[in-house]
Amino acid sequence: MTFTRWVLDAAGFSDFGSAIAPEPLLQKLARPAVREHAARNPESAEARVMAGFLRVLEDGDPLQHYQDALTLEPGNALAARLFTRAVLSQVDYAQHELPHLYLGNPEDDIALLERTAALDIDPAQQSLIAEFIAAAQAALRDGHDPGQLRNRS
DSSP: OHHHHHHHHHTTOTTSOSOOOOHHHIIIIIHHHHHHHHHHOTTOHHHHHHHHHHTOOTTSOHHHHHHHHHHHOTTOHHHHHHHHHHHHHHHHHHHTTTTTOOOSOHHHHHHHHHHHHTSOOOHHHHHHHHHHHHHHHHHHHTTOOTTHHHHOO
């Protein structure tokens, strides 16, 4: 795991921002190492964060892995940053068709946003979270049914 962390740092993943790494490096080295580390250390917040970022485990999406990491280690700044980024991205996509259509479930998004707001994050992100919560609440008031896409024929 230490070597994998070093390789990812060298590839520009030091803060798990956006970086480019060769797919063979990820496929043959990083993902297998993280997968094995996560299997051997289910209580490792670091393994959950890396699993989410590298999308290596089949048992959950990145957002769930970041949530798991925060449950295991509430003060994990990297997990909080990645969780916040994932939530904001997901909700931004869900709301991009407003006021006509909400893609997703506004109630679920409000719960995620409230959990994100409770984290120690940037004030600018707190402001964005407040805007997203207000838009999701408005969508609920306007009768946006979370199942409306499935019910269209």
